[in-house]
Amino acid sequence: MIKISNQMNNYLVKDVFTPTKPARITFIDRELINDRLVNALQMPGKQIIVYGHSGSAKTTLLLNKLNQLYEAHITSHCMKGMTFNQIILNAFDQLATYYISERTIASQTAVSTDLAATYLAISSKLKSSETTEHTSKEQRILPPQLTPQFLGRLLGAANCCWIIEDFHKVDNSEKPQLAQLMKVFMDMSDEYDALKIVALGAVDTARQVIEYDPEMRNRVAEIHVDLMSEKEIENIVSKGEEALNISFGEDLKSLIARYSNGLASMCHHICFYMCQAAEINETSDKKLELNKTHFETALNHYVADASDSIRSAFDKALKERRKTKHNHVSLALEALCSFGERGSARTSLLTKIRKKVSNYPENSLKGTLQKLTTDEYGAITRFDQTSGLYSFSDPIYRAFALAHFHKNGHSSGNKNQSNIYDKAAFSEFLEKFAREFARRIQE
Protein backbone atom coordinates (compact mmCIF):
# COMPACT_ATOMS: atom_id res chain seq x y z
CA MET A 1 0.00 0.00 0.00
CA ILE A 2 2.81 2.45 0.88
CA LYS A 3 4.42 3.74 -2.33
CA ILE A 4 8.22 3.94 -2.44
CA SER A 5 10.13 5.96 -5.08
CA ASN A 6 13.86 6.09 -5.82
CA GLN A 7 14.86 9.50 -4.43
CA MET A 8 12.87 9.67 -1.22
CA ASN A 9 10.04 7.80 0.36
CA ASN A 10 6.86 8.68 -1.40
CA TYR A 11 3.77 8.39 0.77
CA LEU A 12 0.07 8.80 0.20
CA VAL A 13 -1.68 11.30 2.47
CA LYS A 14 -4.15 8.63 3.56
CA ASP A 15 -1.28 6.49 4.88
CA VAL A 16 0.30 9.43 6.71
CA PHE A 17 -2.74 11.04 8.36
CA THR A 18 -4.86 8.20 9.65
CA PRO A 19 -7.78 9.51 11.72
CA THR A 20 -9.57 6.18 11.80
CA LYS A 21 -6.82 3.60 11.89
CA PRO A 22 -3.66 3.02 13.90
CA ALA A 23 -0.84 5.36 12.90
CA ARG A 24 2.40 3.92 11.49
CA ILE A 25 4.27 6.64 9.57
CA THR A 26 3.47 9.40 12.06
CA PHE A 27 3.73 7.12 15.09
CA ILE A 28 5.32 8.90 18.03
CA ASP A 29 6.54 7.11 21.12
CA ARG A 30 4.79 8.05 24.34
CA GLU A 31 7.76 8.52 26.62
CA LEU A 32 5.94 8.17 29.90
CA ILE A 33 4.17 4.94 29.00
CA ASN A 34 6.56 3.37 26.56
CA ASP A 35 9.02 1.77 28.97
CA ARG A 36 6.31 0.38 31.22
CA LEU A 37 4.54 -1.23 28.30
CA VAL A 38 7.73 -2.65 26.81
CA ASN A 39 8.83 -4.06 30.18
CA ALA A 40 5.46 -5.67 30.75
CA LEU A 41 5.43 -7.16 27.26
CA GLN A 42 8.86 -8.63 27.80
CA MET A 43 8.22 -10.05 31.26
CA PRO A 44 7.13 -13.71 31.09
CA GLY A 45 3.80 -14.32 32.79
CA LYS A 46 2.94 -10.64 33.19
CA GLN A 47 -0.58 -9.97 31.99
CA ILE A 48 -1.41 -6.47 30.85
CA ILE A 49 -4.33 -4.10 31.11
CA VAL A 50 -4.11 -0.96 29.00
CA TYR A 51 -6.81 1.54 29.82
CA GLY A 52 -7.76 5.11 29.16
CA HIS A 53 -10.19 7.49 27.55
CA SER A 54 -11.55 6.53 24.14
CA GLY A 55 -9.21 7.83 21.46
CA SER A 56 -6.31 8.25 23.88
CA ALA A 57 -4.19 6.17 21.50
CA LYS A 58 -4.18 2.78 23.22
CA THR A 59 -4.50 0.51 20.20
CA THR A 60 -1.90 2.36 18.12
CA LEU A 61 0.65 2.26 20.90
CA LEU A 62 0.11 -1.41 21.57
CA LEU A 63 0.19 -2.47 17.92
CA ASN A 64 3.39 -0.55 17.24
CA LYS A 65 5.09 -2.11 20.26
CA LEU A 66 3.81 -5.59 19.45
CA ASN A 67 5.19 -5.28 15.92
CA GLN A 68 8.59 -4.49 17.40
CA LEU A 69 8.56 -7.16 20.11
CA TYR A 70 6.23 -10.01 19.27
CA GLU A 71 6.23 -12.68 16.65
CA ALA A 72 2.47 -12.67 16.28
CA HIS A 73 -0.77 -11.53 17.83
CA ILE A 74 -4.49 -12.03 17.48
CA THR A 75 -7.22 -9.57 18.46
CA SER A 76 -10.69 -10.33 19.80
CA HIS A 77 -13.14 -7.42 19.84
CA CYS A 78 -15.65 -7.58 22.68
CA MET A 79 -19.20 -6.45 22.14
CA LYS A 80 -22.10 -5.90 24.48
CA GLY A 81 -23.72 -9.22 25.41
CA MET A 82 -20.71 -11.32 24.36
CA THR A 83 -20.15 -14.31 26.61
CA PHE A 84 -16.90 -15.72 27.92
CA ASN A 85 -17.36 -18.80 25.69
CA GLN A 86 -17.77 -16.65 22.58
CA ILE A 87 -14.54 -14.82 23.34
CA ILE A 88 -12.68 -18.12 23.75
CA LEU A 89 -14.15 -19.42 20.49
CA ASN A 90 -13.23 -16.21 18.71
CA ALA A 91 -9.57 -16.67 19.71
CA PHE A 92 -9.72 -20.35 18.78
CA ASP A 93 -11.03 -19.54 15.27
CA GLN A 94 -8.27 -17.00 14.66
CA LEU A 95 -5.60 -19.53 15.59
CA ALA A 96 -6.48 -21.54 12.47
CA THR A 97 -3.76 -19.54 10.67
CA TYR A 98 -1.15 -21.16 12.91
CA TYR A 99 -2.53 -24.68 13.06
CA ILE A 100 -4.21 -25.30 9.72
CA SER A 101 -2.44 -23.18 7.09
CA GLU A 102 0.33 -24.76 5.01
CA ARG A 103 2.82 -22.06 6.01
CA THR A 104 2.92 -23.16 9.62
CA ILE A 105 2.65 -26.88 9.02
CA ALA A 106 6.05 -26.66 7.29
CA SER A 107 7.72 -25.39 10.46
CA GLN A 108 5.95 -27.61 12.96
CA THR A 109 7.67 -29.20 15.90
CA ALA A 110 6.48 -32.43 17.49
CA VAL A 111 4.57 -30.44 20.11
CA SER A 112 2.79 -28.30 17.58
CA THR A 113 1.98 -31.31 15.40
CA ASP A 114 0.19 -32.80 18.38
CA LEU A 115 -1.57 -29.48 19.03
CA ALA A 116 -2.51 -29.14 15.38
CA ALA A 117 -4.15 -32.57 15.43
CA THR A 118 -6.24 -31.67 18.48
CA TYR A 119 -6.99 -28.28 16.95
CA LEU A 120 -8.38 -29.95 13.84
CA ALA A 121 -10.43 -32.42 15.90
CA ILE A 122 -12.03 -29.60 17.93
CA SER A 123 -12.55 -27.53 14.82
CA SER A 124 -14.40 -30.28 12.97
CA LYS A 125 -16.47 -31.04 16.05
CA LEU A 126 -17.53 -27.39 16.16
CA LYS A 127 -18.37 -27.42 12.47
CA SER A 128 -20.43 -30.60 12.68
CA SER A 129 -22.43 -29.35 15.68
CA GLU A 130 -23.08 -26.12 13.76
CA THR A 131 -24.56 -28.02 10.84
CA THR A 132 -26.41 -30.81 12.64
CA GLU A 133 -27.92 -28.64 15.34
CA HIS A 134 -28.36 -25.58 13.10
CA THR A 135 -26.71 -23.38 15.66
CA SER A 136 -25.37 -20.02 14.57
CA LYS A 137 -21.77 -19.02 15.25
CA GLU A 138 -22.98 -16.98 18.22
CA GLN A 139 -24.61 -19.96 19.92
CA ARG A 140 -21.81 -22.49 19.60
CA ILE A 141 -21.10 -24.60 22.64
CA LEU A 142 -17.59 -24.86 23.96
CA PRO A 143 -16.32 -28.43 23.40
CA PRO A 144 -14.90 -29.94 26.61
CA GLN A 145 -11.37 -30.19 25.12
CA LEU A 146 -11.26 -26.45 24.53
CA THR A 147 -10.23 -25.55 28.07
CA PRO A 148 -8.46 -22.30 29.01
CA GLN A 149 -5.29 -24.41 29.42
CA PHE A 150 -5.58 -25.79 25.91
CA LEU A 151 -6.14 -22.31 24.47
CA GLY A 152 -3.07 -21.23 26.43
CA ARG A 153 -1.03 -24.01 24.84
CA LEU A 154 -2.23 -23.06 21.36
CA LEU A 155 -1.29 -19.42 21.87
CA GLY A 156 1.94 -20.18 23.70
CA ALA A 157 3.28 -22.63 21.10
CA ALA A 158 2.59 -20.08 18.35
CA ASN A 159 4.36 -17.32 20.38
CA CYS A 160 1.20 -15.39 19.95
CA CYS A 161 -0.07 -12.55 22.14
CA TRP A 162 -3.83 -12.23 22.60
CA ILE A 163 -5.32 -8.75 22.57
CA ILE A 164 -8.80 -8.39 24.02
CA GLU A 165 -10.21 -5.05 22.79
CA ASP A 166 -13.01 -3.23 24.60
CA PHE A 167 -12.93 -5.42 27.67
CA HIS A 168 -15.32 -3.03 29.45
CA LYS A 169 -18.13 -3.98 27.05
CA VAL A 170 -18.34 -7.56 28.32
CA ASP A 171 -21.20 -8.20 30.74
CA ASN A 172 -20.19 -8.09 34.37
CA SER A 173 -21.29 -11.69 34.87
CA GLU A 174 -18.60 -12.85 32.39
CA LYS A 175 -15.71 -10.80 33.73
CA PRO A 176 -14.67 -13.09 36.61
CA GLN A 177 -14.03 -15.89 34.10
CA LEU A 178 -11.83 -13.62 32.01
CA ALA A 179 -9.93 -12.62 35.12
CA GLN A 180 -9.49 -16.32 35.94
CA LEU A 181 -8.23 -16.93 32.42
CA MET A 182 -5.49 -14.36 32.96
CA LYS A 183 -4.54 -16.24 36.09
CA VAL A 184 -4.33 -19.55 34.22
CA PHE A 185 -2.06 -17.91 31.63
CA MET A 186 0.21 -16.56 34.37
CA ASP A 187 0.59 -20.04 35.79
CA MET A 188 1.49 -21.41 32.37
CA SER A 189 4.26 -18.88 31.75
CA ASP A 190 6.89 -21.35 32.95
CA GLU A 191 6.17 -23.44 29.92
CA TYR A 192 5.40 -20.64 27.48
CA ASP A 193 7.38 -17.41 27.92
CA ALA A 194 5.35 -15.39 25.49
CA LEU A 195 1.88 -16.37 26.67
CA LYS A 196 0.10 -13.14 27.39
CA ILE A 197 -3.26 -11.40 27.36
CA VAL A 198 -3.41 -7.67 26.82
CA ALA A 199 -6.86 -6.34 27.75
CA LEU A 200 -7.68 -2.90 26.40
CA GLY A 201 -10.56 -0.87 27.67
CA ALA A 202 -12.09 2.16 29.25
CA VAL A 203 -10.97 3.69 32.47
CA ASP A 204 -12.53 1.15 34.83
CA THR A 205 -11.04 -1.89 33.09
CA ALA A 206 -8.12 -2.36 35.45
CA ARG A 207 -10.23 -2.09 38.56
CA GLN A 208 -12.73 -4.58 37.18
CA VAL A 209 -10.11 -7.28 36.62
CA ILE A 210 -8.32 -6.86 39.93
CA GLU A 211 -11.60 -6.68 41.82
CA TYR A 212 -12.41 -10.29 40.93
CA ASP A 213 -9.11 -11.58 42.14
CA PRO A 214 -7.04 -9.29 44.37
CA GLU A 215 -4.19 -11.80 44.17
CA MET A 216 -3.57 -10.61 40.64
CA ARG A 217 -2.66 -7.09 41.70
CA ASN A 218 1.09 -7.73 41.53
CA ARG A 219 0.99 -9.91 38.51
CA VAL A 220 -0.91 -7.62 36.19
CA ALA A 221 0.60 -4.48 34.72
CA GLU A 222 -2.04 -1.75 34.76
CA ILE A 223 -1.04 0.84 32.22
CA HIS A 224 -2.97 4.06 31.99
CA VAL A 225 -2.74 5.84 28.64
CA ASP A 226 -3.24 9.53 29.13
CA LEU A 227 -4.48 11.91 26.47
CA MET A 228 -1.64 13.43 24.47
CA SER A 229 0.10 16.66 25.40
CA GLU A 230 0.13 19.51 22.88
CA LYS A 231 3.83 18.82 22.33
CA GLU A 232 3.11 15.20 21.43
CA ILE A 233 0.40 16.25 18.97
CA GLU A 234 2.79 18.76 17.38
CA ASN A 235 5.28 15.93 16.95
CA ILE A 236 2.70 13.94 14.99
CA VAL A 237 2.16 16.93 12.68
CA SER A 238 5.93 17.32 12.25
CA LYS A 239 6.30 13.67 11.25
CA GLY A 240 3.54 14.15 8.70
CA GLU A 241 5.22 17.29 7.33
CA GLU A 242 8.44 15.40 6.85
CA ALA A 243 6.83 12.40 5.17
CA LEU A 244 4.84 14.53 2.72
CA ASN A 245 7.41 17.34 2.23
CA ILE A 246 4.94 20.00 3.30
CA SER A 247 4.88 22.71 5.95
CA PHE A 248 2.06 23.83 8.22
CA GLY A 249 4.15 26.58 9.83
CA GLU A 250 4.69 26.92 13.57
CA ASP A 251 1.53 28.96 14.25
CA LEU A 252 -0.83 26.60 12.51
CA LYS A 253 0.90 23.62 14.05
CA SER A 254 0.30 24.87 17.56
CA LEU A 255 -3.27 25.81 16.69
CA ILE A 256 -3.92 22.26 15.44
CA ALA A 257 -2.42 20.92 18.65
CA ARG A 258 -4.56 23.20 20.79
CA TYR A 259 -7.79 22.30 19.07
CA SER A 260 -7.04 18.61 19.11
CA ASN A 261 -7.56 18.73 22.86
CA GLY A 262 -5.33 15.74 23.55
CA LEU A 263 -6.99 13.57 20.90
CA ALA A 264 -4.59 12.41 18.21
CA SER A 265 -7.50 11.41 15.98
CA MET A 266 -8.68 15.02 15.76
CA CYS A 267 -5.19 16.09 14.75
CA HIS A 268 -5.09 13.43 12.02
CA HIS A 269 -8.52 14.55 10.79
CA ILE A 270 -7.59 18.23 10.54
CA CYS A 271 -4.27 17.51 8.82
CA PHE A 272 -5.91 15.09 6.40
CA TYR A 273 -8.59 17.60 5.41
CA MET A 274 -6.04 20.41 5.14
CA CYS A 275 -4.07 18.33 2.63
CA GLN A 276 -7.28 17.66 0.76
CA ALA A 277 -8.08 21.38 0.67
CA ALA A 278 -4.60 22.06 -0.70
CA GLU A 279 -5.04 19.23 -3.23
CA ILE A 280 -2.10 17.30 -1.84
CA ASN A 281 -2.46 13.54 -2.25
CA GLU A 282 1.08 12.32 -1.79
CA THR A 283 4.63 13.36 -0.98
CA SER A 284 5.36 16.53 -2.88
CA ASP A 285 8.51 17.00 -5.01
CA LYS A 286 8.86 20.56 -3.89
CA LYS A 287 8.08 21.82 -0.39
CA LEU A 288 4.48 23.05 -0.13
CA GLU A 289 3.12 25.46 2.47
CA LEU A 290 -0.34 25.11 3.98
CA ASN A 291 -2.22 28.16 5.22
CA LYS A 292 -5.14 29.40 7.32
CA THR A 293 -7.65 29.00 4.51
CA HIS A 294 -6.81 25.30 4.35
CA PHE A 295 -7.21 25.10 8.11
CA GLU A 296 -10.61 26.76 7.98
CA THR A 297 -11.82 24.46 5.20
CA ALA A 298 -10.57 21.46 7.16
CA LEU A 299 -12.50 22.50 10.25
CA ASN A 300 -15.69 22.94 8.27
CA HIS A 301 -15.22 19.42 6.95
CA TYR A 302 -14.52 18.03 10.37
CA VAL A 303 -17.58 19.64 11.91
CA ALA A 304 -19.83 18.54 9.06
CA ASP A 305 -18.55 14.97 9.38
CA ALA A 306 -18.98 14.99 13.12
CA SER A 307 -22.49 16.44 13.11
CA ASP A 308 -24.20 13.05 13.32
CA SER A 309 -22.06 11.85 16.15
CA ILE A 310 -22.54 15.15 18.01
CA ARG A 311 -26.28 14.75 17.71
CA SER A 312 -26.16 11.17 18.82
CA ALA A 313 -23.95 11.95 21.83
CA PHE A 314 -26.25 14.75 22.98
CA ASP A 315 -29.31 12.62 22.34
CA LYS A 316 -27.91 9.95 24.60
CA ALA A 317 -26.89 12.41 27.29
CA LEU A 318 -30.11 14.41 27.38
CA LYS A 319 -32.55 11.53 26.95
CA GLU A 320 -35.09 11.55 29.74
CA ARG A 321 -34.74 8.20 31.49
CA ARG A 322 -37.10 8.76 34.38
CA LYS A 323 -38.99 11.62 36.01
CA THR A 324 -36.79 13.57 38.37
CA LYS A 325 -37.15 16.86 40.16
CA HIS A 326 -34.19 18.43 38.36
CA ASN A 327 -32.78 17.99 34.90
CA HIS A 328 -29.45 16.78 36.26
CA VAL A 329 -27.65 16.38 32.95
CA SER A 330 -28.57 19.85 31.72
CA LEU A 331 -27.55 21.43 34.99
CA ALA A 332 -24.17 19.71 34.95
CA LEU A 333 -23.45 20.49 31.29
CA GLU A 334 -24.51 24.08 31.55
CA ALA A 335 -22.29 24.56 34.57
CA LEU A 336 -19.38 22.91 32.75
CA CYS A 337 -19.89 25.28 29.80
CA SER A 338 -19.19 28.26 31.99
CA PHE A 339 -15.63 27.08 32.56
CA GLY A 340 -12.84 27.08 29.99
CA GLU A 341 -11.70 24.25 27.72
CA ARG A 342 -9.63 22.65 30.49
CA GLY A 343 -12.78 22.03 32.51
CA SER A 344 -13.56 22.29 36.19
CA ALA A 345 -13.37 20.47 39.51
CA ARG A 346 -16.56 19.02 40.96
CA THR A 347 -16.71 21.50 43.83
CA SER A 348 -16.64 24.49 41.46
CA LEU A 349 -19.36 22.93 39.37
CA LEU A 350 -21.47 22.45 42.46
CA THR A 351 -21.01 26.08 43.49
CA LYS A 352 -22.07 27.15 40.02
CA ILE A 353 -25.20 24.97 40.04
CA ARG A 354 -26.16 26.07 43.53
CA LYS A 355 -26.33 29.68 42.34
CA LYS A 356 -29.31 28.51 40.38
CA VAL A 357 -30.71 25.69 42.55
CA SER A 358 -29.64 26.60 46.05
CA ASN A 359 -29.96 23.22 47.75
CA TYR A 360 -28.80 21.07 44.85
CA PRO A 361 -27.50 17.77 46.35
CA GLU A 362 -23.79 17.03 45.98
CA ASN A 363 -24.43 13.33 45.38
CA SER A 364 -26.66 14.03 42.40
CA LEU A 365 -23.84 15.93 40.73
CA LYS A 366 -21.37 13.20 41.60
CA GLY A 367 -23.59 10.54 39.98
CA THR A 368 -24.38 12.65 36.92
CA LEU A 369 -20.74 13.48 36.22
CA GLN A 370 -19.84 9.82 36.45
CA LYS A 371 -22.64 8.86 34.04
CA LEU A 372 -21.71 11.52 31.49
CA THR A 373 -18.33 9.86 30.97
CA THR A 374 -19.97 6.55 29.96
CA ASP A 375 -21.00 5.42 26.46
CA GLU A 376 -24.59 5.18 27.59
CA TYR A 377 -24.58 8.96 28.03
CA GLY A 378 -22.62 9.62 24.84
CA ALA A 379 -19.29 9.95 26.72
CA ILE A 380 -19.70 13.69 26.41
CA THR A 381 -17.35 14.51 29.25
CA ARG A 382 -14.19 13.06 30.64
CA PHE A 383 -12.42 13.11 33.95
CA ASP A 384 -8.71 13.68 34.18
CA GLN A 385 -7.35 11.84 37.20
CA THR A 386 -4.15 13.86 37.38
CA SER A 387 -5.73 17.29 37.44
CA GLY A 388 -9.03 16.21 39.02
CA LEU A 389 -10.90 18.19 36.35
CA TYR A 390 -14.04 17.30 34.40
CA SER A 391 -14.15 18.63 30.85
CA PHE A 392 -15.92 18.08 27.55
CA SER A 393 -14.35 15.10 25.80
CA ASP A 394 -14.26 16.91 22.47
CA PRO A 395 -13.98 20.67 21.88
CA ILE A 396 -16.89 20.36 19.49
CA TYR A 397 -19.12 19.15 22.31
CA ARG A 398 -18.26 22.24 24.30
CA ALA A 399 -19.04 24.51 21.39
CA PHE A 400 -22.31 22.69 20.85
CA ALA A 401 -23.27 22.88 24.51
CA LEU A 402 -22.45 26.60 24.58
CA ALA A 403 -24.63 27.22 21.54
CA HIS A 404 -27.39 25.04 22.98
CA PHE A 405 -27.61 26.67 26.39
CA HIS A 406 -27.29 30.11 24.91
CA LYS A 407 -30.16 29.36 22.52
CA ASN A 408 -32.29 28.12 25.35
CA GLY A 409 -31.80 31.26 27.38
CA HIS A 410 -29.66 29.53 30.01
CA SER A 411 -32.71 27.79 31.37
CA SER A 412 -31.57 24.27 32.04
CA GLY A 413 -33.90 23.94 34.99
CA ASN A 414 -36.68 23.78 32.43
CA LYS A 415 -37.01 20.28 31.05
CA ASN A 416 -38.76 21.03 27.76
CA GLN A 417 -35.72 21.39 25.57
CA SER A 418 -36.17 18.80 22.90
CA ASN A 419 -36.19 21.42 20.12
CA ILE A 420 -32.43 21.73 19.92
CA TYR A 421 -32.11 19.23 17.13
CA ASP A 422 -34.12 21.04 14.52
CA LYS A 423 -32.08 21.09 11.37
CA ALA A 424 -31.85 24.83 10.86
CA ALA A 425 -30.65 25.42 14.41
CA PHE A 426 -28.04 22.76 14.03
CA SER A 427 -26.57 24.06 10.77
CA GLU A 428 -26.63 27.55 12.20
CA PHE A 429 -24.60 26.22 15.07
CA LEU A 430 -22.14 24.50 12.75
CA GLU A 431 -21.62 27.68 10.76
CA LYS A 432 -21.15 29.68 13.90
CA PHE A 433 -18.68 27.13 15.16
CA ALA A 434 -16.60 27.32 12.01
CA ARG A 435 -16.71 31.14 12.07
CA GLU A 436 -15.55 31.12 15.67
CA PHE A 437 -12.56 29.00 14.70
CA ALA A 438 -11.79 31.29 11.80
CA ARG A 439 -11.94 34.33 14.09
CA ARG A 440 -9.50 32.75 16.52
CA ILE A 441 -7.03 32.08 13.75
CA GLN A 442 -6.99 35.77 12.86
CA GLU A 443 -6.07 36.75 16.45
Ligand SMILES: Nc1ncnc2c1ncn2[C@@H]1O[C@H](COP(=O)(O)OP(=O)(O)OP(=O)(O)O)[C@@H](O)[C@H]1O
Ligand atom coordinates in the same frame (compact mmCIF):
# COMPACT_ATOMS: atom_id res chain seq x y z
N1 LIG B 1 1.44 7.36 19.05
C1 LIG B 1 0.73 7.86 18.03
N2 LIG B 1 1.32 8.57 17.06
C2 LIG B 1 0.59 9.10 16.05
N3 LIG B 1 -0.74 8.97 15.94
C3 LIG B 1 -1.38 8.27 16.87
C4 LIG B 1 -0.67 7.68 17.96
N4 LIG B 1 -1.54 7.04 18.74
C5 LIG B 1 -2.75 7.19 18.15
N5 LIG B 1 -2.67 7.92 17.04
C6 LIG B 1 -3.83 8.26 16.20
O1 LIG B 1 -4.89 8.62 17.08
C7 LIG B 1 -6.13 8.03 16.74
C8 LIG B 1 -6.72 7.22 17.89
O2 LIG B 1 -5.83 6.19 18.25
P1 LIG B 1 -6.28 4.76 18.77
O3 LIG B 1 -7.31 4.18 17.88
O4 LIG B 1 -5.02 4.01 18.97
O5 LIG B 1 -6.93 5.14 20.16
P2 LIG B 1 -7.69 4.17 21.20
O6 LIG B 1 -7.35 4.68 22.55
O7 LIG B 1 -7.39 2.75 20.91
O8 LIG B 1 -9.19 4.51 20.86
P3 LIG B 1 -10.50 3.65 21.25
O9 LIG B 1 -10.67 3.81 22.71
O10 LIG B 1 -11.56 4.37 20.47
O11 LIG B 1 -10.25 2.25 20.82
C9 LIG B 1 -5.84 7.28 15.45
O12 LIG B 1 -6.16 8.17 14.42
C10 LIG B 1 -4.35 7.06 15.42
O13 LIG B 1 -3.89 7.05 14.09
Ligand SMILES: [Mg+2]
Ligand atom coordinates in the same frame (compact mmCIF):
# COMPACT_ATOMS: atom_id res chain seq x y z
MG1 LIG C 1 -8.65 1.18 20.40
